[in-house]
Amino acid sequence: xxxxxxxxxxxxxxxxxxxxxxxxxxxxxxxxxxxxxxxxxxxxxxxxxxxxxxxxxxxxxxxxxxxxxxxxxxxxxxxxxxxxxxxxxxxxxxxxxxxxxxxxxxxxxxxxxxxxxxxxxxxxxxxxxxxxxxxxxxxxxxxxxxxxxxxxxxxxxxxxxxxxxxxxxxxxxxxxxxxxxxxxxxxxxxxxxxxxxxxxxxxxxxxxxxxxxxxxxxxxxxxxxxxxxxxxxxxxxxxxxxxxxxxxxxxxxxxxxxxxxxxxxxxxxxxxxxxxxxxxxxxxxxxxxxxxxxxxxxxxxxxxxxxxxxxxxxxxxxxxxxxxxxxxxxxxxxxxxxxxxxxxxxxxxxxxxxxxxxxxxxxxxxxxxxxxxxxxxxxxxxxxxxxxxxxxxxxxxxxxxxxxxxxxxxxxxxxxxxxxxxxxxxxxxxxxxxxxxxxxxxxxxxxxxxxxxxxxxxxxxxxxxxxxxxxxxxxxxxxxxxxxxxxxxxxxxxxxxxxxxxxxxxxxxxxxxxxxxxxxxxxxxxxxxxxxxxxxxxxxxxxxxxxxxxxxxxxxxxxxxxxxxxxxxxxxxxxxxxxxxxxxxxxxxxxxxxxx
Numbered sequence: 001x002x003x004x005x006x007x008x009x010x011x012x013x014x015x016x017x018x019x020x021x022x023x024x025x026x027x028x029x030x031x032x033x034x035x036x037x038x039x040x041x042x043x044x045x046x047x048x049x050x051x052x053x054x055x056x057x058x059x060x061x062x063x064x065x066x067x068x069x070x071x072x073x074x075x076x077x078x079x080x081x082x083x084x085x086x087x088x089x090x091x092x093x094x095x096x097x098x099x100x101x102x103x104x105x106x107x108x109x110x111x112x113x114x115x116x117x118x119x120x121x122x123x124x125x126x127x128x129x130x131x132x133x134x135x136x137x138x139x140x141x142x143x144x145x146x147x148x149x150x151x152x153x154x155x156x157x158x159x160x161x162x163x164x165x166x167x168x169x170x171x172x173x174x175x176x177x178x179x180x181x182x183x184x185x186x187x188x189x190x191x192x193x194x195x196x197x198x199x200x201x202x203x204x205x206x207x208x209x210x211x212x213x214x215x216x217x218x219x220x221x222x223x224x225x226x227x228x229x230x231x232x233x234x235x236x237x238x239x240x241x242x243x244x245x246x247x248x249x250x251x252x253x254x255x256x257x258x259x260x261x262x263x264x265x266x267x268x269x270x271x272x273x274x275x276x277x278x279x280x281x282x283x284x285x286x287x288x289x290x291x292x293x294x295x296x297x298x299x300x301x302x303x304x305x306x307x308x309x310x311x312x313x314x315x316x317x318x319x320x321x322x323x324x325x326x327x328x329x330x331x332x333x334x335x336x337x338x339x340x341x342x343x344x345x346x347x348x349x350x351x352x353x354x355x356x357x358x359x360x361x362x363x364x365x366x367x368x369x370x371x372x373x374x375x376x377x378x379x380x381x382x383x384x385x386x387x388x389x390x391x392x393x394x395x396x397x398x399x400x401x402x403x404x405x406x407x408x409x410x411x412x413x414x415x416x417x418x419x420x421x422x423x424x425x426x427x428x429x430x431x432x433x434x435x436x437x438x439x440x441x442x443x444x445x446x447x448x449x450x451x452x453x454x455x456x457x458x459x460x461x462x463x464x465x466x467x468x469x470x471x472x473x474x475x476x477x478x479x480x481x482x483x484x485x486x487x488x489x490x491x492x493x494x495x496x497x498x499x500x501x502x503x504x505x506x507x508x509x510x511x512x513x514x515x516x517x518x519x520x521x522x523x524x525x526x527x528x529x530x531x532x533x534x535x536x537x538x539x540x541x542x543x544x545x546x547x548x549x550x551x552x553x554x555x556x557x558x559x560x561x562x563x564x565x566x567x568x569x570x571x572x573x574x575x576x577x578x579x580x581x582x583x584x585x586x587x588x589x590x591x592x593x594x595x596x
Contacts, residue, residue, distance in 0.1 A: 007157035012231035014044035023084035042073025063108035074134035102138035111146035151212020162222035172231035177238030180401035188402035250347035273555035339388035361398035363464030372485035375567035458522025531580025553590035
């Protein structure tokens, strides 16, 4: 018998009528021949109300007691859902996270799942019950209640689907699925029929609020198909699976993040260990760093820019002040009036010219780009917050993301990722007794020694400059891989670096010289042979130490990092070509405990 996990968010269980509607969906799934586990969040804004209540009693409540308080929201929901199913004439049993056997670490308010016991759940399911599971919560080794933090109910649902071998995890929310961009901000947004885990991870981190990235990490790690649907209708929703849609499109979606701040260190020493010195101090304060751009140094100095959550800017600046003193950096700049606009798509790997098309769209809209970073399936640009909506509109229209695709056969799509055999489920459960469910997994560490690097320094930072550069490069037939535009700190100037095949180095150099002459740049820096190293895996967002471990492994062996770009699933660094093999060996050793 197939098993389905259904998750209903707070808006989907906000009233008694909505709870009854959710109960009816669960009953229909059971009547279709499935065993059903229902995961529910707290009703409506109940969690927010509890947080406000705590603040009235204690402005800084202990984290342990906050977990005790917040967990009661889901306890109300599961009991009411079970009552609703009973009233409709069917069997249901409600369980808290502790009763299920969701074991976590002791990081209150942001705990990680270590393991989940399945015996009681399976016994209740086999007895014909619909099991109602409290999302967002678990229990630690001291039997204290813990909560999982933002997106915790999604995480609970996907984790249960993983250990139970569910054929699908249905996430019910207040929208019709995953959209090409936020439909509440952009009316031209279109629902996506099917999207890959990696694409969804990137979009989730960039502000697509339908799913939290932590739950997608779970799904990818344990091959759980996710079906995002609207709880108030029977529309087809969006499938999140191993493979993306069969549509022949390069860009799957666009995202806007308006909660970022930029920090730039100007004139840091261009020597091994600089990145480690900076980001280890940030990590010590448990600050999430997102967009990292380090460009090639000049005269022994380099500039490094990155983004952090705006709410954590002051704490981050205190860490950077320490680092800048240790490194004797010339200047520390920051800006909390920035926004990040990105496009994401697996099709970028096969189709060239996506970056140029994006840059031209922004230039046409007269949007100035402050920073650029690229990965295999994502291009991110930093713009001023005043131009954020304009920028999102420009790229959404440029890639025709509002155009309806060919219909996708949902039944066929689910078969892309067939249900797992019981032996496979047993192997997963056994492994989870040895390592935590949310442990970092590195899938691959690769070395690409086929590329060269070109850097244009001190180029006027005006709208359209990136488009002009890469249109010229594309016209010459030169293929571009990694692109970085950094914020120089100098008034009105920027530096742009990009990697190209070594076989096209001479041709690329001529084009760059022509661009430099036309734009009156301050200079150029080039290398006919560089080594690009990539660390890819699952959990890079929730385990913030991946970049730190990369920088430490290279710094400890005297290898200088020339360029950096990061994404949800990959950290890319460029080093001098002669150090490629040595750097690969050092990274393999540094990640051997989590390398699959």
